[in-house]
Amino acid sequence: MNHYKQLEAEAIEIIREAIAGSRKPVMMYSIGKDSSVMLHLARKAFYPAPPPFPLLHIDTTWKFQEMYAHRKKMAEESGMELIIHTNQEGKKAGINPFTHGSSYYTDVMKTQGLRQALDHHGFDVVFGGARRDEEKSRAKERIFSFRSAGHRWDPKLQRPELWNLYNTRMRPGETIRVFPLSNWTELDIWQYLHVEKIPIVPLYFAKQRPVVIRNGQLIMVDDNRIPIEPGEKPQMRMIRFRTLGCYPLTAAVESPATTMEEIIAETFNTVSSERQGRLIDSDQPGSMEKKKQEGYF
Amino acid sequence: MAELHAKNIVQYLEEQRQKETLRFITCGSVDDGKSTLIGRLLYESKCIFDDQLKALESESKRYGTQGEKIDFALLVDGLEAEREQGITIDVAYRFFATERRRYIVADTPGHEQYTRNMATGASTAQMAILLIDSRKGILPQTRRHHRIVTMMGIRHIVLAVNKMDLMGFEQSVFDRIEADYREFAKDANLKTLQAIPLAAVSGDNVLKRSENTPWYKGPTLFDHMDTVSVQEVATRGAFRMPVQWVSRPNLNYRGFCGRIAEGSVKTGDPVRVLPSGKTTTVKSIDFFEDQLPEAEAGASVTLTLNDEVDVSRGDLIVTTDHPPEVADQFQVKLLWLTEEPLVPGRSYWLKVHAKEVSATVMEIKYREDINTGSHLAAKVLNLNEIAVVTISTTHPVVFEPYTVNRTLGGFVLIDKLSCATVGAGMIDFALRRSTNIHWQSLEVGKTQRALLKNQTPRCIWFTGLSGSGKSTVANQLEKRLHAEGRHTYMLDGDNIRHGLNRDLGFTDADRVENLRRVAEVAKLMVDAGLIVIVSFISPFRAERRAARDLFAPEEFIEIHVNTPIAECEKRDVKGLYAKARKGELKNFTGIDSPYEVPENAELVIDTSKKSPEECALEVWRLIEGK
Structure with missing residues (x-):
């Protein structure tokens, strides 16, 4: 069995086990490429039945416009229920990545927003598209990752995970985050998207787009909410994104890759790691580990 | 690796498709250079990106142990606590690829207190790299690592004799270590064993053949990993698929979803469903929008069957001619994973493939010393200890011995209260009925009954005036205990006076007899393993x-x-105080009959100062020791 088939079969096994052990499951849908792969696998896992759970998008209101367009299209095509949650208190307080800093903004709009949505709906099993090759603390996270009643992750209290046996027992208030793509790499994701012809947000393909250069990173001017600093001048560059998040916090890379084939070639030849464009990963030492402990994916 | 161009992508993808994945584990400690070796593997296979390398350079200066040089160990120590303390706590998984294969490395700590982590990493690995510090040779820890990985079913071993640079790349040093290990491992039934002289810190014999070891004729580490044949027998065996999920999107479709654990299946094949034993044939093998003519071990598929047979999650669909065994009593090897010791007689959840049942360890036959392999007597099993035990389940389980199939013979034990994964087991064989003598040997007493309920039986005796809130607090307490899965029973005037004691009145003698009977009933219930609440x-x-x-x-x-x-x-819920004051009720405690205040009560509560919930919480804390 070749390795795509193996990765696919493993992810499907994980998704089925999680569902068998859950009372009220949900799948996080971030609109990005990993989410797209995960959703595709979920459809395969239960076909011809539809996946027995809704999708959840934590909307910070700062996503790229093309992401919102893709979300709408995908929701219509999949026929699955899509729950969209925004931290209304954060929105009212006008929390944004420019004036409040990436760390505080992420905590309020993403982490708090996620916790609100999970508590409100009482979801006990939550699928996420994180991969172990993305970041050091993720390399040590279980496929079935337990969260205490406050959604907290304690890296020292993880359950041993042997063979393909996943313990889905929970005490009241506990929840499980399940990561079916744990053993996939960035290149696996691209190749699978290509082989399976899974539609993705056009931002992943290179195009002339307006950007400003900030701290050496290319930030796209996606709408007029981005404050242009003195001396900055939006300019058109041939850019694409390797990863998608909130537009003010997601840097683009200059690239001529306009097709899937070119992206795969570029990913293979690349010399920078994928999350380099994610500003929130390096805003403090060990920052992903800290965010995860607070309940971030 | 050569530069890839978009126009070559079809060929590239085809090559990727042909690649197989090798999962391995590295065993050794920080001192043996284990992290350095993994860092070196990632670096040599070009799996470290520029920004990671840059971050690594700055971290090497801050935390590193290599002076101004890059400390590869920092690449793999993921958690902040680990980086500060320079140790590895947990299992981390790393990914890299060569032109021939993809690799998933389980990186686990090597010390004895991390035996469970190593077992976890080994459970999904096909190969193990045992690291040896050439200055020290085979140590007790090498023997321990060898025992753990072979116990977990690994039959391909690389003996990485590291730090050869510090021994002047001396052939005699290497030869002696290899000979020592071969002698020690001769009974381990290994399929491949390759010893390689290495210096991970400088890369000797990792990717490139070292000029320092002209006497070594074997492969480099990468050569060996790329070519070693670890073909699992799983695809060649008889067909077995545990059913994970039954798909019923409409009345016309009934599909059985699972991942094939062994063998292969074709449309039309006769199959048997276990444990029921019913037979039928395969109607279709569905995978998403396709129907497959056949599928083999490792594939996740959905089967439909030609007859309406009853199949549930946890059942197995198997070949008709070589069905696996079904049993409810086993001899197993058990590794204990948690601080709280294993006690025979206690009831746990046992999860094997997609089946979950209640299980009890009947007897610890012996404990195995992980360093020497010798057999020791044991009554309990502590964290990181390994034993051979007999186990019984409440429902029959379809299985294969672990040495035949890891998926069908490996199981975990789950604590019913904390829900933690507490044990990892490997089934040796089923106990035949004639050997089921353990039922008689296990005495059933108070301890055994209590263990089965996962609780310490107690009598919680509430005393106090009429209207003091005894029953309200007792009720709250019972609810809380019940919600946590404790087995309780409440004795109060309502259920005792109207039945057991309905022959008793309110004379002094009758009141004494009343309480004597209550106490005796409570004692019997405690003997039965219950938490009895008396009010x-x-x-x-x-x-x-x-x-x-x-x-x-x-x-x-x-x-x-x-x-x-x-x-x-003031509360006088039942109007009894009013009656007593008027003299209509004689011998009323607190009015014309004394209440003797307890001198040695374990806890005093006052419901006029705290709510019944708070009082119940205090009692709960006392009995749970929290």
């Missing part, structure tokens, strides 16, 4: 003492509900 006024010390004397010292817990009489009288 009676019980005004006299002598009666309460007599009750206490029926129990073991820690078993009896007296709770004095010390609500002031003025408050009790």
